[in-house]
Amino acid sequence: MAASFALRAGGLNAGVLPRTPNSRRACVAVRAGKYDEELVNTARTMASPGRGLLAMDESNATVGKRLDSIGLENNETNRKAYREMLVSTQGLGQYISGAILFEETLYQSGNNGRKMVDMLTEQGIVPGIKVDKGLAPLANSNGEQWAQGLDGLDKRCAEYYKAGARFAKWRSVVSIPNGPSTIAVRESAYGLARYAAICQNAGLVPIVEPEILLDGDHDIQRCLEVSEAVWAETFKYLADNKVLFEGMLLKPSMVTPGAECPTRATPQQVGEYTLTMLKCRVPPAVPGIMFLSGGQSELEATLNLQEMNRQPNPWHVSFSYARALQNTVLKTWQGKSENVGKAQEALLKRAKANSDAQRGQYDPATEGSTEAAQSMYQKGYQY
Ligand code: 13P
Numbered sequence: 001m002a003a004s005f006a007l008r009a010g011g012l013n014a015g016v017l018p019r020t021p022n023s024r025r026a027c028v029a030v031r032a033g034k035y036d037e038e039l040v041n042t043a044r045t046m047a048s049p050g051r052g053l054l055a056m057d058e059s060n061a062t063v064g065k066r067l068d069s070i071g072l073e074n075n076e077t078n079r080k081a082y083r084e085m086l087v088s089t090q091g092l093g094q095y096i097s098g099a100i101l102f103e104e105t106l107y108q109s110g111n112n113g114r115k116m117v118d119m120l121t122e123q124g125i126v127p128g129i130k131v132d133k134g135l136a137p138l139a140n141s142n143g144e145q146w147a148q149g150l151d152g153l154d155k156r157c158a159e160y161y162k163a164g165a166r167f168a169k170w171r172s173v174v175s176i177p178n179g180p181s182t183i184a185v186r187e188s189a190y191g192l193a194r195y196a197a198i199c200q201n202a203g204l205v206p207i208v209e210p211e212i213l214l215d216g217d218h219d220i221q222r223c224l225e226v227s228e229a230v231w232a233e234t235f236k237y238l239a240d241n242k243v244l245f246e247g248m249l250l251k252p253s254m255v256t257p258g259a260e261c262p263t264r265a266t267p268q269q270v271g272e273y274t275l276t277m278l279k280c281r282v283p284p285a286v287p288g289i290m291f292l293s294g295g296q297s298e299l300e301a302t303l304n305l306q307e308m309n310r311q312p313n314p315w316h317v318s319f320s321y322a323r324a325l326q327n328t329v330l331k332t333w334q335g336k337s338e339n340v341g342k343a344q345e346a347l348l349k350r351a352k353a354n355s356d357a358q359r360g361q362y363d364p365a366t367e368g369s370t371e372a373a374q375s376m377y378q379k380g381y382q383y
Contacts, residue, residue, distance in 0.1 A: 033201055035247075036200075036244060036247060039200055039244060039246075039248075042166045043248065044287055047097070047287045047290075048316070050356075051094075051096060051318065052321070052355065053290050053319065054086065054098075056102075057101055057128075057129070057322070060079070060104070063079055066326075067082070069330070070330060070333070070334050079104065079105075080108055081335070084110035084116065085344060087110075090344075093123030098167060099125050100128045100167075100320070106127065106163050128167035129204075130171075132147045132148065133148040134147070134149075135173060136148050138187060140183070141178075144174075144178050145184075147172040150195065153195065154201070157204055160202075165204060166203070167207060168205070172209070174213065176215070176216045177215055177258070185229060185233050186233060193240065194241060196208055200243060200247055205248060207249045207251045208238070211292060212230060213253075215258065216258030216259070216260060216261070217258050217260040218258040218261060219263060220255060220269065220270075223256060223258070224276070224277055227277045228280065231278075245285040249286070249290055250286060250289045251292050253294050254294070254296075256270050256296075271308050271310065272307075287316060288318060289315045290318050290319060291308075291320065291321075292321065297324070301321055302350075302357045302362055309358060318354075325354070328346045329346045329347045329350070
């Protein structure tokens, strides 16, 4: 009898069986995309020990809010200066294996005349691209949202690959206080699966991100139930769409109480609930689980990640943070060239803290900053 793992053709790595032509193993995912081997290698590189992802793919509207918070205008010059500072941080590749970019950055060169993509790759950081087109109201739902962007995605992915991207991200959202309704969960799962299939056929490792929003006063148990339902549905559609599990990465929310729940959870509880959920829903063929921070403080996000890595698990469990890596950096920078060095130090410090947490070796006593403990939660946050 066939085992329930993905079968692929030709020159394969350990753990992946060759496809048998005309095989009757119709119940398993059978595919042989031309990029399969590259996808597996890219995903493994991104899931390498002690490294995680720097999410710097804020849409122009979102990065505008960040720049506004330090009194800067939202124009291309300021967006570029900020992002050039991030990608040119020397030593970043030790802790960061991939950087998620917004389209503008993928094609941009810094003031030093060098392409952002080249600055990343020379440090061993894989460039990636956000490919969803943002959220829109989901008709006939409980005021929920869906992620747009499937039309023309194959052509866009081919262009992104040419520009140097090797992975992609698509963020859908699920709201607990608004339901979640059956159609919203299904729409999120189906959109993610179609996106993942299209990306893999263009050589991009898909990051599958159904973000369960922190909004609400629900407890951690309710978040666990919804997370289980969302991942069950997501994996059903990923399998239906013959997505190669070995060539994708996940970006889940941690299982936590809602932001307005009076009963808070300790990092130990978050670690326990989240791993329990993942072990029941995610096959070990998936190489990496890279959490989003979702409005947690920098410190909380690092402590929670550390907890996940205190117990054995079959994946590389790591981070793909935006706010929990960038908050102190932005505040340190303030848009001033004389602060670039200090802001880059702040980025390295956060990246190292999360790298240590990925290895289960983070020591919070090394923090010494109150900034890192500040929550970044905002209701209705868009990306
Ligand atoms: P946060 O870590 O700020 O939640 O970012 C999530 C995200 O999707 C960025 O790509």
